[in-house]
Amino acid sequence: MNTAEALPTRKQEVNRAGTPPGPKGSLIMGVMREFNRDTLGFVTRCRDYGDVVHTRFLWVHAYFLYNPSDIESLLTTNAKSYRKAESLRSPFFHRLVGNGLVTSEGDFWRRQRRLAQPAFHRQRISSYGDVMVQYAQRAIASWKDGERRDLARDMTRLTLEIVVKTLFNSDVSNDADHIGEILSGLVKPFASQATLKWIADNRLPTPGHRRYFRAVSEIDRIVFRIIAERRASGYDEGDLLSMLLQAQDDDGTRMSDAQLRDEVMTLFLAGHETTALALSWSWYLLATHPQAEQKFHAELEEVLGGRAPNVSDLPKLKYTEMITKEAMRLYPPAYAVGREAIEETEIGGYRVPKGTQLFAFQWVTHRDPRYFDEPDAFKPERWSNGDPSPKYAYFPFGGGPRQCIGNYFAMMEIVLLLATIGQRFRFKLDPEHRVEVLPVLSLRPKTGIKVIIEPRI
Numbered sequence: 001m002n003t004a005e006a007l008p009t010r011k012q013e014v015n016r017a018g019t020p021p022g023p024k025g026s027l028i029m030g031v032m033r034e035f036n037r038d039t040l041g042f043v044t045r046c047r048d049y050g051d052v053v054h055t056r057f058l059w060v061h062a063y064f065l066y067n068p069s070d071i072e073s074l075l076t077t078n079a080k081s082y083r084k085a086e087s088l089r090s091p092f093f094h095r096l097v098g099n100g101l102v103t104s105e106g107d108f109w110r111r112q113r114r115l116a117q118p119a120f121h122r123q124r125i126s127s128y129g130d131v132m133v134q135y136a137q138r139a140i141a142s143w144k145d146g147e148r149r150d151l152a153r154d155m156t157r158l159t160l161e162i163v164v165k166t167l168f169n170s171d172v173s174n175d176a177d178h179i180g181e182i183l184s185g186l187v188k189p190f191a192s193q194a195t196l197k198w199i200a201d202n203r204l205p206t207p208g209h210r211r212y213f214r215a216v217s218e219i220d221r222i223v224f225r226i227i228a229e230r231r232a233s234g235y236d237e238g239d240l241l242s243m244l245l246q247a248q249d250d251d252g253t254r255m256s257d258a259q260l261r262d263e264v265m266t267l268f269l270a271g272h273e274t275t276a277l278a279l280s281w282s283w284y285l286l287a288t289h290p291q292a293e294q295k296f297h298a299e300l301e302e303v304l305g306g307r308a309p310n311v312s313d314l315p316k317l318k319y320t321e322m323i324t325k326e327a328m329r330l331y332p333p334a335y336a337v338g339r340e341a342i343e344e345t346e347i348g349g350y351r352v353p354k355g356t357q358l359f360a361f362q363w364v365t366h367r368d369p370r371y372f373d374e375p376d377a378f379k380p381e382r383w384s385n386g387d388p389s390p391k392y393a394y395f396p397f398g399g400g401p402r403q404c405i406g407n408y409f410a411m412m413e414i415v416l417l418l419a420t421i422g423q424r425f426r427f428k429l430d431p432e433h434r435v436e437v438l439p440v441l442s443l444r445p446k447t448g449i450k451v452i453i454e455p456r457i
């Protein structure tokens with residue numbers, strides 16, 4: 001599918017004296033204004049400067065990476081030279097996820113990852129399949145022919161319920177809408193994270209700032225309640241929370257409620273919105289590509305014949321999986337990954353000074369015509385020949401040691417939910433609604449995915 005032979009030849013020697021080419025922007029702001037005005041367009045246009053592009057946001061120097069081998073170097077082969085990007089260390093984000101898996105570093109991160117990893121093994125994840133299907137069935141039980149719904153909202157609620165039930169064996173159905181609303185309000189400040197106002201807000205007790213911290217405290221109360229219930233019951237549920245609780249007892253140093261809270265909050269956040277977005281964009285693409293939708297329905301009929309799916313069907317739901325991969329190619333829920341150089345190093349032939357922020361954009365690389373034919377077209381069939389080459393032309397889950405711990409969980413959930421819901425309903429886009437992308441922390445539909453429901457059986 002991909003045209004490795006069409007790759008441009010690259011400068012291999014280290015250009016130690018030079019800075020990569022790139023847009024200069026204004027004297028003080030650098031490229032802040034252009035970036036904020038049209039983030040996705042700006043980072044796409046920057047590719048015209050080359051595979052490694054230098055930019056500046058105020059005093060912060062950044063490299064944008066467009067070549068899969070440099071992305072591999074950043075995430076995998078030279079991962080030791082980097083830590084997470086500065087934007088993840090903002091007080092805002094820290095208040096939300098603290099020192100959880102996404103944000104922690106070094107030995108502390110390694111220990112937490114080791115503890116959490118068993119909960120994400122394929123075998124254990126498989127046991128969650130029935131919950132995923134049951135919760136999807138419950139969610140759609142009241143949907144009616146002709147009804148207008150916002151699928152982005154529905155999918156967010158559903159994936160939140162599932163992550164809490166499967167990882168913390170707790171049911172939050174009563175709290176789910178409330179948590180969903182709080183979480184979606186919480187990421188709003190990140191929408192303008194590159195603005196001067198945001199930098200100032202970070203240090204000032206503005207009303208927005210205070211609202212944000214109040215909202216986090218509200219979610220804290222729910223999370224601490226889940227932890228307290230588990231501590232009180234003392235029962236080993238065999239889920240992530242039990243594992244984290246037991247591990248503390250083993251090495252004698254009890255993990256505080258605060259640390260448990262950070263991990264729980266991290267998985268709340270990392271484990272549901274991204275998956276909900278992959279589902280929402282999949283429904284959007286199916287609603288706008290009738291041929292693919294027909295093939296999808298044909299597969300559901302052939303493999304399931306009207307019964308509910310389960311994990312043993314996954315290897316047979318091949319076209320559904322291809323839809324998922326293609327949807328995450330065109331609309332990657334995590335549309336960028338960022339790192340900061342912790343030492344002077346080298347990438348793509350350029351010197352990287354310590355402190356440089358480096359970014360790779362799934363949004364751009366997944367649509368790069370050097371690696372994908374007709375890159376803007378929705379063609380699930382392109383996945384029938386396996387994964388793309390080079391490897392890091394497609395990296396919806398990142399890569400290397402910090403690769404998404406929930407990737408199997410997410411793939412399984414998306415395919416099972418598409419199959420469960422797709423058996424009962426199809427969706428027509430609401431003609432009065434325009435779907436637009438909004439790159440915040442993740443790639444969201446700005447005002448949802450509004451559809452009109454049509455039953456299939």
Ligand code: HEM
Nearest residue numbers: 101102270271274275278333334397398402404405406410
């Ligand atoms: C379609 C769904 C998902 C997408 C696209 C996605 C994407 C990503 C990406 C790109 C990263 C790496 C970030 C970086 O390198 O800076 C990541 C990390 C992570 N993801 Fe996911 N994710 C998804 C679902 C999930 C789920 C379901 C969970 C948990 C239930 C999860 C938990 C995590 C955690 C804990 C990390 C941090 C891992 C570490 O640094 O050790 N994600 N995810």
